[in-house]
Amino acid sequence: MNLLIIFGAKYLYLVxxxxxxxxFWLLPREKKQTAAVFGIISLAATYAVALLSGLLFNNPRxxxxxxxxxxxxxxxxxxxPSDHVLLISALASVIYCYNRRLGLLxxxxxxxxxxxxxxxxxxxxxxxxxxxxxxxxxxAIIYKISRKYFYA
Numbered sequence: 001m002n003l004l005i006i007f008g009a010k011y012l013y014l015v016x017x018x019x020x021x022x023x024f025w026l027l028p029r030e031k032k033q034t035a036a037v038f039g040i041i042s043l044a045a046t047y048a049v050a051l052l053s054g055l056l057f058n059n060p061r062x063x064x065x066x067x068x069x070x071x072x073x074x075x076x077x078x079x080x081p082s083d084h085v086l087l088i089s090a091l092a093s094v095i096y097c098y099n100r101r102l103g104l105l106x107x108x109x110x111x112x113x114x115x116x117x118x119x120x121x122x123x124x125x126x127x128x129x130x131x132x133x134x135x136x137x138x139x140a141i142i143y144k145i146s147r148k149y150f151y152a
Contacts (some may be wrong), residue, residue, distance in 0.1 A: 008116025089135030
């Protein structure tokens, strides 16, 4: 069981990256440039919001606060929000705007990665849920702005 948790916590995020590449590849040629620009802006904005959130809220990692050994060696830095889950959720949010099935699949991977990182004692559930929330809300705002002003 520990091997599955370690795999999920360390490597499963690559599946979400592959889903995003497939989703982009499946887009019609005329939507690829728009999707790429939207994705870059959305990912950058999501990262900025997460960085600011991490500066405003400090949540020691479970292995630090509970004095346990994690399944994966990790620096004892701020665990809020989960970077792995943030990346996957940001990619899932972008791909969801163009392909809902692949977007939902990527969100499922984000939840699995988040659960793995919690079970590996690297993150708390609040770190995972906040990463998903930051990615979804930031992407939704960027999407609304881009639709209103650039793709009306």
